[in-house]
Amino acid sequence: MKSEPLTQRLQAQPHWRRIALASDLHLGEQAPRTTAAFLRWLRSLGGRADALLLLGDVFDAWIGDDLLHQPDASPEHQVCEALAELAARDCRIAVQRGNRDFLLSGEFASRCSACLLDDPCVLEVAGQRIVLSHGDALCVDDAAYMQWRRVCREPAWQQAFVAQPLALRREQALAAREQSRAAQAALAQPGDANQQEAMRVLREQAAPWMIHGHxxxxxxxxxxxxxxxxxxxxxxxxxxxxxxQALWLLPGDGWVAVEREDLLAQLQAAPAAT
Ligand SMILES: [Mn+2]
Structure with missing residues (x-):
């Protein structure tokens, strides 16, 4: 597995007027309706969004870009195809990796004409600096998770993981998901981002504004x-x-407006078939 250059600084084009952001879609076979809704949303963005920034956990699991070599119509293939179609309609696509799909890599990115964002990444738009992050790295109070995060981001660990057969990786991903579900269920309150850590990252990046998911x-x-x-x-x-829901950044001349858009009614009303 070759390591890919990640974008640390994303410079908005001067003509961008509508930038859509979303995260934590958790797409996959286990979420057929969510996946179908997301595909419909992507198709609706053509001509409406100048850029689409997906801040991690687009997929509920990503066990390696080579799953795109499988000749099937899996949700992963469909999403890649829809992203590539949107990119072909002049929408810049940027994808950040989450804690579920941290193995997204160069082949995925080139398949869907996207760039991969580092975490954190700074978006420069209309004179503003906005830190983009998935958000799992902000959950510093969860020591066990932070330890696992260090391990699974090691190139050696990732190389060993993707060297295994796909079927075996699928099993392991399922087991990991069950484990994480059980761990979450055992907590009175699931882990949250640490506010002090978020402020530290903002100071470090000399930015007043952060957007994250997770x-x-x-x-x-x-x-x-x-x-x-x-x-x-x-x-x-x-x-x-x-x-x-989606968040929209609407850059003007030296300022940025922000809008949250609830997509539920629109996406529920549409027919279930894609
Ligand atoms: Mn996440």
Whole structure:
């Protein structure tokens, strides 16, 4: 597995007027409705978005780019295809890796004409510096997770993992998901981002504004003139917790407007077939 150059600084083009952001879609075979809804949303963005920034956990699991070598119509293939189609309609696509799809790599990126964002990455738009992050690295209070994160981001660990047969990797990914579900269920309150850590990253990046996902707690946190804005996750597969939202950055002349868009009604109303 070759390591890919990651984008650390994303410079918005001067003509960009509408930038869409989303994260934590957790797409895959286990989420057919969410996947179909996301595909519909991607198709609706052509001509409406100048850029699409996906801040991690687009896929519920990603066991290696070579799964794209399989001749099938898997959700992964469909998403890549839809992203490539959107890119062909003049929408710049940037994808950051999350804690579920941290193995997204160069082949995925070139298949869908996307660039891969480092974490953190700084978006420069209309004179503003905005830190983009998945958000798992901010959960520093979870020592066990932070330890696992260090291990699985090691190139040697990743090379050994992807060297295994696909079927075996699938099993391991499933087991890891079950394990993480059990660990989450055992907690009174699932882990959240650490506010002090977020402020430290903002100071380090000389930026007043951060956008991240991962925690599934969409809201705005203000502290000392700095803003931490959290994206929501998507889920249209469980009737009791339907949700789908995007954040829009609307750059003007030296300023940026922000809009949260609830997509649920629009995506539920559309026919289920893609
Ligand atoms: Mn995550």
């Amino acid at each position: 925690t599934h707690r969409p809201r705005e946190h203000w502290q000392g003139g700095r803003l931490r804005q959290v994206l929501g996750d998507w889920d249209l597969d469980h009737p009791e917790r339907q949700r789908a």
